[in-house]
Amino acid sequence: GQNIDQPTEMTATEGAIVQINCTYQTSGFNGLFWYQQHAGEAPTFLSYNVLDGLEEKGRFSSFLSRSKGYSYLLLKELQMKDSASYLCAVQEGSYIPTFGRGTSLIVHP
Amino acid sequence: TAGITQAPTSQILAAGRSMTLRCTQDMRHNAMYWYRQDLGLGLRLIHYSNTAGTTGKGEVPDGYSVSRANTDDFPLTLASAVPSQTSVYFCASSDTPESQPQHFGDGTRLSIL
Numbered sequence: 001g002q003n004i005d006q007p008t009e010m011t012a013t014e015g016a017i018v019q020i021n022c023t024y025q026t027s028g029f030n031g032l033f034w035y036q037q038h039a040g041e042a043p044t045f046l047s048y049n050v051l052d053g054l055e056e057k058g059r060f061s062s063f064l065s066r067s068k069g070y071s072y073l074l075l076k077e078l079q080m081k082d083s084a085s086y087l088c089a090v091q092e093g094s095y096i097p098t099f100g101r102g103t104s105l106i107v108h109p
Numbered sequence: 110t111a112g113i114t115q116a117p118t119s120q121i122l123a124a125g126r127s128m129t130l131r132c133t134q135d136m137r138h139n140a141m142y143w144y145r146q147d148l149g150l151g152l153r154l155i156h157y158s159n160t161a162g163t164t165g166k167g168e169v170p171d172g173y174s175v176s177r178a179n180t181d182d183f184p185l186t187l188a189s190a191v192p193s194q195t196s197v198y199f200c201a202s203s204d205t206p207e208s209q210p211q212h213f214g215d216g217t218r219l220s221i222l
Binding site (some may be wrong): 087096098 | 142144148149150151152153154157168199206209210211212213214215216
């Protein structure tokens with residue numbers, strides 16, 4: 001089984017940078033996904049990490065350290081539309097992802 | 110537009126009644142999944158199917174059944190609904206689960222009274 005931990009809620013200011021952490025414990029790691037979910041909508045894919053290091057996609061970056069069981073999602077130049085829940089999902093040997101409870105990010109002016 | 114279609118969008122159901130939530134994808138994805146999402150608990154996997162003709166149990170399968178007769182369709186059935194099954198249900202698919210992300214439908218909001 002897996003234990004995935006994310007902060008419940010974070011707040012940040014428009015234009016700033018925010019880092020959302022995800023820690024996990026798993027017996028056989030096979031990949032980590034980040035999804036964004038706006039209120040009342042479906043989750044949408046943001047990033048995928050399977051090797052250690054940083055993956056950059058525009059304003060969003062995701063980092064993975066497999067030895068530490070740790071990932072973070074970095075959001076730069078925050079915009080109001082970035083207010084959403086951010087879901088960390090970890091794959092084990094079966095490749096079926098298990099989701100964390102999500103981090104609700106509130107961006108204020 | 111290609112993607113995943115769920116029906117109905119929302120439903121109110123009396124306890125003890127049966128209900129089938131429909132999910133259809135036109136991306137020819139091999140794997141499909143059903144999740145429920147409850148406040149404070151995140152997305153929890155109910156059942157999954159890695160390919161047509163096969164299904165598997167997820168974290169919270171009790172009270173639910175699925176079938177995968179073909180690639181496109183993955184219906185979820187509640188045989189006898191109970192109030193604890195009140196939730197938002199999301200269907201998802203992925204091409205190759207090993208490295209491809211899941212694509213989600215818009216969800217079905219189900220209330221059991």
